[in-house]
Amino acid sequence: MNCNVAIVWMHDYLDGELPRDDMAALKTHLIACPSCRSRFEQLQQTEAMAFGMVGSGMDAVLDEKQSALLTERIMSQLPAKRAGKPNAFAAWIRKHPAVTVAAVFAFVMLGSFTTMWEQNTQLSVSGTDLAQVVIEGNTVTIPEGARVKGDLTIENGKANVLGDVDGNVTVIDGQLYQASTAHIAGQTKEIDQALDWFWYKVTQSISKLAY
Amino acid sequence: MVKSLEARLARLALKGDQSAFAEIVSLYQDKLYHMAYRMLYNRQEAEDVVQDTFLRVYKNLDRYDDTMKFSTWIYRIATNLCIDRLRKRKPSYSLDAESSEHEGLDGYSMIPSDNRTPESETLLSETQRIIHQAIETLPAKYKSVMVLRYLQDMSLQEIGDVLDMPVTTIKTRVHRGREFLRKKLEHKL
Numbered sequence A: 001m002n003c004n005v006a007i008v009w010m011h012d013y014l015d016g017e018l019p020r021d022d023m024a025a026l027k028t029h030l031i032a033c034p035s036c037r038s039r040f041e042q043l044q045q046t047e048a049m050a051f052g053m054v055g056s057g058m059d060a061v062l063d064e065k066q067s068a069l070l071t072e073r074i075m076s077q078l079p080a081k082r083a084g085k086p087n088a089f090a091a092w093i094r095k096h097p098a099v100t101v102a103a104v105f106a107f108v109m110l111g112s113f114t115t116m117w118e119q120n121t122q123l124s125v126s127g128t129d130l131a132q133v134v135i136e137g138n139t140v141t142i143p144e145g146a147r148v149k150g151d152l153t154i155e156n157g158k159a160n161v162l163g164d165v166d167g168n169v170t171v172i173d174g175q176l177y178q179a180s181t182a183h184i185a186g187q188t189k190e191i192d193q194a195l196d197w198f199w200y201k202v203t204q205s206i207s208k209l210a211y
Numbered sequence B: 001m002v003k004s005l006e007a008r009l010a011r012l013a014l015k016g017d018q019s020a021f022a023e024i025v026s027l028y029q030d031k032l033y034h035m036a037y038r039m040l041y042n043r044q045e046a047e048d049v050v051q052d053t054f055l056r057v058y059k060n061l062d063r064y065d066d067t068m069k070f071s072t073w074i075y076r077i078a079t080n081l082c083i084d085r086l087r088k089r090k091p092s093y094s095l096d097a098e099s100s101e102h103e104g105l106d107g108y109s110m111i112p113s114d115n116r117t118p119e120s121e122t123l124l125s126e127t128q129r130i131i132h133q134a135i136e137t138l139p140a141k142y143k144s145v146m147v148l149r150y151l152q153d154m155s156l157q158e159i160g161d162v163l164d165m166p167v168t169t170i171k172t173r174v175h176r177g178r179e180f181l182r183k184k185l186e187h188k189l
């Protein structure tokens, strides 16, 4: 047997993956080859020591008190409210990741959607182009002949679309009215269910997840 | 199919049962911390990673696919967070190019000798210290494999699942990592 092959087999053996027949052949080689034999001994000892590192080192293991403190930190950081039942909108969003990213981007970039859901009963309008949008009370109007570039999201208010929207229109906890003159290039969506913070955070984190 | 304890806890937590989630935390917190510490060699960072891992788990409970082992899922999140931190920390050394993965077991000379010793490790025996140091100096992709293998006692297949890589790649990395440790310990053996 070639020593290079023997070395690969030593590793396979330590991985517990060397077939029985090969084990016999490796053994024969080790008896005949002193340098492989000493290497094998070193590898076996290395393996034992590597497994032995469990629990060593002062900072490597948390004591009871540190562990309890960390648990407390973990539990206290959890979002207070979470979805109790499947959220139709969340499901829809998951099927349209590109929309989600765009929407979240718009929310974040405009900074117009910064309050937590619990405190938020005020009208909130967000979109990439709000120049021609008219807001009166809790009614958001896109006048006839006006054109909104990109998506538009309205929360806690009425959307009155008379003009054009190039993207999607999403109305959360409100109503959408489209006049005959209206033209919405993207999708329209009305969500009556409470948009909870959990959903928001989940969709926010979609783009961050690396797996 | 009988659902695992974790899968059942995950379902309860998803319905809003905080104590079920606390149980998941107690099952994994210390193991994850230990792993993160061995990857990062920094207590604060290791704690942050553990905290972040559970936050992600919590937020994504509804996306947990229970055909995958819960442990695989949670370790995947935690190792990814560790690897991210290691990458941000400093440019990683090149132990080898990905393409030379199967060229053999030699060629460890490129690994820099890093003699930093975390102060907390001074009480350890010489060999343990050498092992820790050797693992600390490994590039992230080797470090994660070695830590999962030796600290978490995972099989090559499980490591492959966690890191989402073929077993053959894991195997090569374990072999190279083991040779690297052997060389570091050579004169002590």
Ligand SMILES: [Zn+2]
Pocket: A002, A003, A006, A029, A033, A035, A036, A037
């Ligand atoms: Zn030989």
